[in-house]
Amino acid sequence: MNPAQIRPHRRLNPFRRRSPLDLHPLAKLGAFALLCGWALVVLLPIYWLFVTSFKTPYQVDKGPFYIPFVDFQPTLDAWRYILVELGNDTLRPYVNTVIVGLSSAAIALVLGSFAAYALVRFTYSPRLGIIGLFVGCLAFALVAMTLGAPVLIALTAAIGVFVILAQTIGRRFRRSLGNSDIAFWMISQRILPPIAVVIPMYVLFQQIGLLDSLVALIVTYVATNLPIVVWLMRDYFAALPIELEESASVDGASAYRIVRSIVLPISVPGLVATFLIVLIFAWNEFLIALVLTSANAQTMPLQVAAQNATRGPQWWAMSVLILIMITPVVVMAILLERYITRGILVGSLKG
Amino acid sequence: MRRATTSLGAWRSDGAARWVFIWPTVIVILFLSIFPLIASVALSVSKLAFHKGGIDLTFIGFNNYTSLLFGSEQSHLLGLVKTPTLLGWLIFALGVGATIWAFSRSVRSGERTSGGLALRFMAGVGFIGLLWLFVGTTASVGGRPGALIVTLIFVGAGIALQVLLGLGLAILCVQAVPWRRFFRVAFLIPLTITPVGVGYMFLMMTDTSKGPLEPIWVGLGLRNWSWVTDPWAARIAVIIGDTWQWTPFVFIILLAALESLDQEVREAAVVDGASRWQTFRTITMPAILPVLSTIVLIRLIEGFKIIDMPNILLGGGPGTATQSLSLQAYIDWNTLNLGRSAAVAYLLLILVTLIATAYVSLVRPRATENA
Numbered sequence: 001m002n003p004a005q006i007r008p009h010r011r012l013n014p015f016r017r018r019s020p021l022d023l024h025p026l027a028k029l030g031a032f033a034l035l036c037g038w039a040l041v042v043l044l045p046i047y048w049l050f051v052t053s054f055k056t057p058y059q060v061d062k063g064p065f066y067i068p069f070v071d072f073q074p075t076l077d078a079w080r081y082i083l084v085e086l087g088n089d090t091l092r093p094y095v096n097t098v099i100v101g102l103s104s105a106a107i108a109l110v111l112g113s114f115a116a117y118a119l120v121r122f123t124y125s126p127r128l129g130i131i132g133l134f135v136g137c138l139a140f141a142l143v144a145m146t147l148g149a150p151v152l153i154a155l156t157a158a159i160g161v162f163v164i165l166a167q168t169i170g171r172r173f174r175r176s177l178g179n180s181d182i183a184f185w186m187i188s189q190r191i192l193p194p195i196a197v198v199i200p201m202y203v204l205f206q207q208i209g210l211l212d213s214l215v216a217l218i219v220t221y222v223a224t225n226l227p228i229v230v231w232l233m234r235d236y237f238a239a240l241p242i243e244l245e246e247s248a249s250v251d252g253a254s255a256y257r258i259v260r261s262i263v264l265p266i267s268v269p270g271l272v273a274t275f276l277i278v279l280i281f282a283w284n285e286f287l288i289a290l291v292l293t294s295a296n297a298q299t300m301p302l303q304v305a306a307q308n309a310t311r312g313p314q315w316w317a318m319s320v321l322i323l324i325m326i327t328p329v330v331v332m333a334i335l336l337e338r339y340i341t342r343g344i345l346v347g348s349l350k351g
Numbered sequence: 352m353r354r355a356t357t358s359l360g361a362w363r364s365d366g367a368a369r370w371v372f373i374w375p376t377v378i379v380i381l382f383l384s385i386f387p388l389i390a391s392v393a394l395s396v397s398k399l400a401f402h403k404g405g406i407d408l409t410f411i412g413f414n415n416y417t418s419l420l421f422g423s424e425q426s427h428l429l430g431l432v433k434t435p436t437l438l439g440w441l442i443f444a445l446g447v448g449a450t451i452w453a454f455s456r457s458v459r460s461g462e463r464t465s466g467g468l469a470l471r472f473m474a475g476v477g478f479i480g481l482l483w484l485f486v487g488t489t490a491s492v493g494g495r496p497g498a499l500i501v502t503l504i505f506v507g508a509g510i511a512l513q514v515l516l517g518l519g520l521a522i523l524c525v526q527a528v529p530w531r532r533f534f535r536v537a538f539l540i541p542l543t544i545t546p547v548g549v550g551y552m553f554l555m556m557t558d559t560s561k562g563p564l565e566p567i568w569v570g571l572g573l574r575n576w577s578w579v580t581d582p583w584a585a586r587i588a589v590i591i592g593d594t595w596q597w598t599p600f601v602f603i604i605l606l607a608a609l610e611s612l613d614q615e616v617r618e619a620a621v622v623d624g625a626s627r628w629q630t631f632r633t634i635t636m637p638a639i640l641p642v643l644s645t646i647v648l649i650r651l652i653e654g655f656k657i658i659d660m661p662n663i664l665l666g667g668g669p670g671t672a673t674q675s676l677s678l679q680a681y682i683d684w685n686t687l688n689l690g691r692s693a694a695v696a697y698l699l700l701i702l703v704t705l706i707a708t709a710y711v712s713l714v715r716p717r718a719t720e721n722a
């Protein structure tokens with residue numbers, strides 16, 4: 001098959017104008033040049049990582065050498081060290097990172113999308129009084145615990161008291177918050193720097209007995225990434241035309257059905273972008289992983305940081321680790337990129 | 352007003368979905384946030400002593416906070432304030448003038464409630480206070496910015512650059528240019544590298560004798576000049592690294608937003624003779640402003656926690672020139688001064704909460720009202 005016969009114009013001039021909205025060929029050439037410029041800025045450091053991974057310590061130190069075989073004789077030492085000598089010590093964190101990254105991103109995306117949809121289409125009005133009661137009962141439980149009450153009993157008592165109070169005096173409160181306050185509360189959970197929360201987190205997971213486990217990491221990353229999913233998807237859902245959902249609702253579809261078969265399919269570009277973002281966040285998180293894991297559940301960012309040993313940064317090994325760490329994410333971005341394109345269904349919504 | 356909150360009510364009043372959709376998220380966040388939040392308050396008002404077999408927690412009240420804000424650690428956190436230079440006074444006067452103008456405008460409009468005006472007044476006072484601190488520490492003779500102002504510089508410059516670059520690249524990438532699919536994936540790459548790794552990578556890149564840019568340094572006659580020892584060069588290096596790393600975040604989300612815009616409206620506008628700039632300003636921009644304002648909020652919150660780049664690149668140096676709040680908390684943490692570390696983190700929490708509240712209630716509504 002000869003592609004030139006199918007799309008002759010495209011072969012002739014990639015800069016030609018294809019629709020009234022399209023740019024003038026010269027403007028297009030300019031845009032192309034700008035994009036190439038930024039691509040250079042982005043890829044030059046990556047190229048440097050790539051060549052550094054084939055250098056010996058001596059070659060790094062005497063540098064800069066740019067082109068393998070021309071400037072310097074490349075070697076596979078660093079790759080052999082990471083993949084063969086360290087072997088399982090590389091493989092285990094690698095598998096952990098993949099498991100933790102994918103599962104936490106998927107869970108956060110599902111839970112967060114539903115919450116975002118709820119915040120866009122339903123109105124909530126949690127009463128200030130109830131929230132106050134909740135905080136009060138929690139304080140009560142904490143005081144009881146510091147005075148020596150067993151954790152389980154204190155918590156059960158506090159929850160019991162809260163439920164009773166909420167059912168009785170809770171109904172008298174009038175002032176309430178709105179959806180935007182809930183959303184703000186969620187995002188505000190990301191403000192505190194991780195350095196302040198890692199020790200309490202350590203104690204928390206120690207109490208539950210989940211230290212050095214993948215579950216602890218997954219739960220933590222789901223919780224820290226949920227606010228991001230909620231905020232990004234909230235804007236996305238708010239921009240959708242409500243007519244399709246309304247007509248589906250009139251036809252008797254349940255809220256769950258509407259989200260699953262109407263809202264989510266037309267939100268694919270937003271979902272894909274959000275998924276990539278939270279996947280990357282979970283994939284790369286360092287400090288929480290450092291504190292919550294010791295041997296079994298270690299993830300790749302710890303391996304990268306560990307290359308800054310007593311002998312100074314091991315640039316070659318670090319380069320190898322970073323490269324093998326970004327490969328799956330980049331492959332996933334290549335596979336998913338096609339979904340971040342014009343919504344196919346936008347036309348059907350006009351009706 | 353959001354369409355969301357207005358148009359529901361009659362339809363789909365069955366209660367289950369309302370709660371099933373949102374409770375899992377609320378519970379997960381609550382479960383993992385509430386205990387650390389309380390425990391770190393407790394840490395910030397205590398002094399820890401380590402001894403064999405355990406830790407002693409002694410309650411010391413607000414000592415950690417007072418020493419940071421008024422005591423021995425003040426110059427570390429807030430910096431050294433001196434009389435501003437002429438330029439400093441000029442910037443300060445402009446800032447105060449603009450604040451008073453904005454406030455008087457919202458008073459005269461007569462649309463704001465007294466609560467809204469009070470909020471605006473406090474935001475104005477807070478802004479002027481921060482501006483004074485900024486001018487007195489950076490645009491003055493002998494002044495030195497503390498961690499607070501350094502963080503604000505990183506956040507302000509970083510967000511401005513990232514949003515401009517990310518928006519520009521996203522707009523270029525939705526055009527039908529050759530290789531666009533390659534660009535879209537390539538531009539995402541910096542974000543995929545773990546922040547610690549980006550820090551070390553920039554350490555390699557900025558090395559003036561072994562890094563790939565060495566010929567450029569030599570060519571500029573800067574072989575013997577070390578940017579590491581110049582406070583502003585060091586800060587700019589951190590901002591460049593931060594921008595390199597986070598522009599893809601802005602880019603990818605704006606790309607998704609731009610791609611899901613309705614083409615037909617713009618096509619109709621162009622056919623009717625609207626210029627490219629007009630269609631962008633009146634159709635595209637209002638449609639992506641809500642997303643843009645969310646991105647700015649997220650970057651604001653994340654940016655204030657900046658730590659890896661200044662830490663790995665410069666260790667907070669030269670002196671404390673690139674020490675951000677988060678890095679200061681980390682250094683205290685490393686020297687086992689956990690109380691003070693938690694206090695710094697809490698001051699950061701209070702500051703960012705105030706800024707984010709002001710942003711969400713004053714700036715964001717403007718961006719979302721046209722949507």
